[in-house]
Amino acid sequence: LAKTTQPISMDSYEGQEVNITCSHNNIATNDYITWYQQFPSQGPRFIIQGYKTKVTNEVASLFIPADRKSSTLSLPRVSLSDTAVYYCLVGSPDTGRRALTFGSGTRLQVQP
């Protein structure tokens, strides 16, 4: 399984752009990169997924450099409701028995 490393915590203010980087040096060729958001006492919620370059949806963008050894989740103009833990997850189309393991995540605190 590809191991991921993220900052433990980040602070920001409302209206700012937040970038959270995840390192995954041993990512495999077929691995996808997925980000989740978790609020206290709730299950994680899918935010965005990508394989290479850039992916954008209505809530975030995901930037993946050519070597794919890291990825950056970008949250534009955060609000207080974006305060949560963000997890980076690396997984692949199944070529055998694989399962997905979460790291410790990044705790984002958005201040007024």
Next chain:
Amino acid sequence: DADVTQTPRNRITKTGKRIMLECSQTKGHDRMYWYRQDPGLGLRLIYYSFDVKDINKGEISDGYSVSRQAQAKFSLSLESAIPNQTALYFCATSRGLNTGELFFGEGSRLTVL
């Protein structure tokens, strides 16, 4: 109604008791997972199942067992609960292609006294 439903949502029990946490899903996914989360920590994988006849241990399976009764149902059992199994437990599902998109239930909070 939630696509992934866990019962009970909250449970308080005593050391040594047998506890079962149940998960059912209406998403039609083949793959189901049980995770555990301790306060301030990430999720750790307990067991996972890729189909009804396929059960696999995760990182922390000791003290737990599972049963995949049907495609839609995956139960987690604590045969003899102990206090350090006090945690928030999540069930999740995914499609057959293991690309990383998991769908989580709302969690079951278990307290073992």
